[in-house]
Amino acid sequence: MILTGxxxxxxTFLKGVGAAIGLPVLDAMxxxxxxxxxxxxxxxxxxxxxxxxxxxRHWLSGDDGPLGTLPKVLEPFEKxxxxxxxxxxxxxxxxxxxxxxxxxxxxxxxxxxxxxxxxRLGGTDIKLGVSADQIAARAVxxxxxxxxxxxxxxxxxxxxxxxxxYSCAYVxxxxxxxxxxxxxxxxxPRALFERLFGTDIVEPPAAHAKRLAMxxxxxxxxxxxxxxxxxxxxxxxxxxxDEYLSSVREIEQMVERSxxxxxxxxxxxxxxxxxxxxxxxxxxxxxxxxxxxxxADLTRIATLLIGxxxxxxxxxxxxxxxxxxxxxxHQGNMEMLNKVCEINCYHVRLFAEFLxxxxxxxxxxxxxxxxxxxxYGSGISDGNVHTHxxxxxxxxxxxxxxxxxxxxxxxxxxxxxxxxxxxMLERMDVHPEHVGxxxxxxxxxxxx
Amino acid sequence: MQFPGQGKAPLxxxxxxxxxxxxxxxxxxxxxxxxxxxxxxxxxxxxxxxGLGAAQFCDVVGRFYAGxxxxxxxxxxxxxxxxxDDALPADEPMVKAVLERRGDKSEPVYPxxxxxxxxxxxxxxxxxxxxxxxxxxxxxxxxxxPASSLARVLDLPLVRDLIAAKVKSLVVCDxxxxxxxxxxxxxxxxxxxxxxxxxxxxxxxxPFPGSSIEKDFAWTPAHPIAxxxxxxxxxxxxxxxxxxxxxxxxxxxDSGFFQLSEPGMxxxxxxxxxxxxxxxxxxxxSLRFVxxxxxxxxxxxxxxASAKPVPRPSFRKKQP
Numbered sequence: 001m002i003l004t005g006x007x008x009x010x011x012t013f014l015k016g017v018g019a020a021i022g023l024p025v026l027d028a029m030x031x032x033x034x035x036x037x038x039x040x041x042x043x044x045x046x047x048x049x050x051x052x053x054x055x056x057r058h059w060l061s062g063d064d065g066p067l068g069t070l071p072k073v074l075e076p077f078e079k080x081x082x083x084x085x086x087x088x089x090x091x092x093x094x095x096x097x098x099x100x101x102x103x104x105x106x107x108x109x110x111x112x113x114x115x116x117x118x119x120r121l122g123g124t125d126i127k128l129g130v131s132a133d134q135i136a137a138r139a140v141x142x143x144x145x146x147x148x149x150x151x152x153x154x155x156x157x158x159x160x161x162x163x164x165x166y167s168c169a170y171v172x173x174x175x176x177x178x179x180x181x182x183x184x185x186x187x188x189p190r191a192l193f194e195r196l197f198g199t200d201i202v203e204p205p206a207a208h209a210k211r212l213a214m215x216x217x218x219x220x221x222x223x224x225x226x227x228x229x230x231x232x233x234x235x236x237x238x239x240x241x242d243e244y245l246s247s248v249r250e251i252e253q254m255v256e257r258s259x260x261x262x263x264x265x266x267x268x269x270x271x272x273x274x275x276x277x278x279x280x281x282x283x284x285x286x287x288x289x290x291x292x293x294x295x296a297d298l299t300r301i302a303t304l305l306i307g308x309x310x311x312x313x314x315x316x317x318x319x320x321x322x323x324x325x326x327x328x329x330h331q332g333n334m335e336m337l338n339k340v341c342e343i344n345c346y347h348v349r350l351f352a353e354f355l356x357x358x359x360x361x362x363x364x365x366x367x368x369x370x371x372x373x374x375x376y377g378s379g380i381s382d383g384n385v386h387t388h389x390x391x392x393x394x395x396x397x398x399x400x401x402x403x404x405x406x407x408x409x410x411x412x413x414x415x416x417x418x419x420x421x422x423x424m425l426e427r428m429d430v431h432p433e434h435v436g437x438x439x440x441x442x443x444x445x446x447x448x
Numbered sequence: 449m450q451f452p453g454q455g456k457a458p459l460x461x462x463x464x465x466x467x468x469x470x471x472x473x474x475x476x477x478x479x480x481x482x483x484x485x486x487x488x489x490x491x492x493x494x495x496x497x498x499g500l501g502a503a504q505f506c507d508v509v510g511r512f513y514a515g516x517x518x519x520x521x522x523x524x525x526x527x528x529x530x531x532x533d534d535a536l537p538a539d540e541p542m543v544k545a546v547l548e549r550r551g552d553k554s555e556p557v558y559p560x561x562x563x564x565x566x567x568x569x570x571x572x573x574x575x576x577x578x579x580x581x582x583x584x585x586x587x588x589x590x591x592x593x594p595a596s597s598l599a600r601v602l603d604l605p606l607v608r609d610l611i612a613a614k615v616k617s618l619v620v621c622d623x624x625x626x627x628x629x630x631x632x633x634x635x636x637x638x639x640x641x642x643x644x645x646x647x648x649x650x651x652x653x654x655p656f657p658g659s660s661i662e663k664d665f666a667w668t669p670a671h672p673i674a675x676x677x678x679x680x681x682x683x684x685x686x687x688x689x690x691x692x693x694x695x696x697x698x699x700x701x702d703s704g705f706f707q708l709s710e711p712g713m714x715x716x717x718x719x720x721x722x723x724x725x726x727x728x729x730x731x732x733x734s735l736r737f738v739x740x741x742x743x744x745x746x747x748x749x750x751x752x753a754s755a756k757p758v759p760r761p762s763f764r765k766k767q768p
Binding site: 064088089091093094096097098099117382385386387388389390410411412413414415416433434437439 | 521522523526527529530532564565566567568569570572573574576577580581582583604605
């Protein structure tokens with residue numbers, strides 16, 4: 001570390017013509033003379049949402065305490081068993097039919113994230129509330145390049161009626177900045193790449209197209225600035241910068257590969273250009289970018305919609321050609337239910353892989369997973385009858401020595417899932433009076 | 449569950465109880481009876497000031513009355529609530545007798561879906577969630593328990609307005625139990641709907657005949673309400689009917705069986721007892737039964753409390 005009293009600005013970018021790449025936290029950004037005041041590592045929060053409920057036969061039930069033998073759906077977490085909390089009995093009340101009736105899929109994700117009523121206003125109008133991630137983003141978003149990142153693994157529709165006169169906006173968006181302003185998730189890998197590592201400065205379309213056509217790396221555009229910066233950094237920072245830029249390049253190459261392969265996709269499928277044909281690859285590509293974004297402290301808040309509620313995606317990767325949503329309405333047909341279970345296992349395998357990568361990503365003396373709180377869950381438990389209580393809910397990470405994972409905790413039924421979100425926000429030093437319909441904080445998740 | 453366009457929705461009743469006396473058990477039976485007749489809907493049963501067994505008993509009774517049909521899922525029937533923040537008191541013999549009754553093969557006579565606190569509902573969320581599922585001015589809250597839970601519900605963000613919109617009235621029973629003074633005063637001061645006080649004397653003046661237990665509840669060899677009644681006190685005895693009177697009034701306020709006093713205030717004495725003080729400025733009223741209706745009231749108790757289970761009415765729209 002170079003000991004100077006003058007720090008590199010935290011929001012320094014590597015700039016070139018049409019490109020500006022954010023940087024991870026470097027020692028040089030911290031004033032050496034104030035080293036004793038260096039804050040702790042930042043805490044990240046993310047929400048991963050799976051649609052259409054879970055085969056709860058193979059989720060967790062049973063005694064509270066340390067996690068023992070995991071049931072089938074949770075088996076992939078074996079390697080990170082001590083890094084997850086299974087939280088039973090949480091409820092998303094506003095997902096229920098209540099006085100309105102049908103439309104459970106139309107309400108599920110938006111009520112889950114906000115804890116408020118999802119107003120059924122036909123396909124053209126919307127009224128919801130601020131989602132938990134955006135409450136956090138409002139408070140801590142100014143500390144990073146991006147206040148939050150929204151990712152979706154299905155191309156998002158924002159208009160029209162998606163379920164019993166519930167707008168598609170409710171179905172495709174997890175993040176809501178206000179009661180009428182959803183933040184659409186990015187499903188195109190290139191777009192996510194550009195958002196994370198690219199620019200605040202808009203690259204002229206012609207230059208952008210030319211760069212893509214020439215397969216030039218975004219790093220090439222900022223190479224002069226990179227060299228200039230490197231010459232002023234100490235050895236540790238140079239290594240950090242090199243690792244970071246290598247990660248960016250690797251992801252850029254993955255995006256390029258998927259774009260190349262993406263051109264062969266059946267155009268009838270709901271996938272944007274450039275989406276890897278295999279869902280595994282798609283998931284990994286998008287979550288790899290998220291890991292780098294977290295590591296570089298480009299953002300501390302993220303949502304990732306694994307699939308929209310009511311998704312009819314088939315999973316040929318695991319030999320299931322039926323649509324996900326139709327399978328969940330199995331009416332007790334065991335063959336269908338077993339396929340639902342396989343899809344649930346598949347999603348969990350990918351998510352567990354992501355957690356393993358997070359854990360392998362060093363951050364100071366800790367690792368990225370230890371510095372994070374990552375929810376994996378759904379606003380529907382039983383997809384066959386659309387129940388919105390006893391939700392499958394998993395919280396991964398330690399939130400910077402805040403959570404005490406490796407356990408199963410059962411709460412009283414009807415406990416709002418928003419209580420979990422309020423607890424997470426508190427860890428981020430965000431203290432709203434309430435998060436949607438929260439009634440308090442979750443007891444028992446933390447170390448103390 | 450209530451839906452517009454499906455005819456008049458039955459009145460939703462939130463019963464906040466300690467479930468520690470036979471009149472409470474019988475009032476719960478009445479509530480199920482009213483639901484079977486579509487005269488009321490069980491919005492929520494919420495236990496506080498009592499142990500897990502009280503909640504288990506309420507669950508047993510719910511399953512008993514669901515015997516004629518499938519148990520509704522948690523979208524259409526909320527689980528029994530239990531205030532469990534503090535250490536729970538020991539279970540009363542009345543509920544233990546029911547929970548511990550065994551058949552010839554030592555199996556429980558009454559199935560119960562609550563094994564531990566995790567199977568009960570968090571009481572604040574339960575009461576609030578029940579109100580979100582109730583049409584405007586179509587719920588009554590019957591309080592026969594410490595007022596601390598209702599006081600805390602009132603403190604939840606936006607819930608005071610929800611109560612004002614959904615609840616017609618709050619009926620407060622003077623069960624004789626010592627109230628938590630500060631919480632009760634706070635709740636009564638802040639409650640945004642009409643409040644009716646049901647004094648202990650009302651229940652004492654309308655005793656439920658113990659003979660009815662042996663006669664009207666005998667249509668089944670195992671009736672949890674009858675077992676609870678027998679376990680509370682050596683038979684034969686007639687039980688005061690405080691909660692039953694309150695339940696009858698709550699569901700059929702216009703039956704002509706009861707009258708309301710002039711305005712006054714429910715007083716919470718420093719020792720936790722409740723009283724009613726007439727006052728022109730008062731926001732509360734006290735319940736009085738019409739003496740000439742006494743026999744009819746008691747017969748109404750018997751008829752509805754001893755009613756056999758009927759298939760659960762569905763207040764829910766069919767999912768497409």
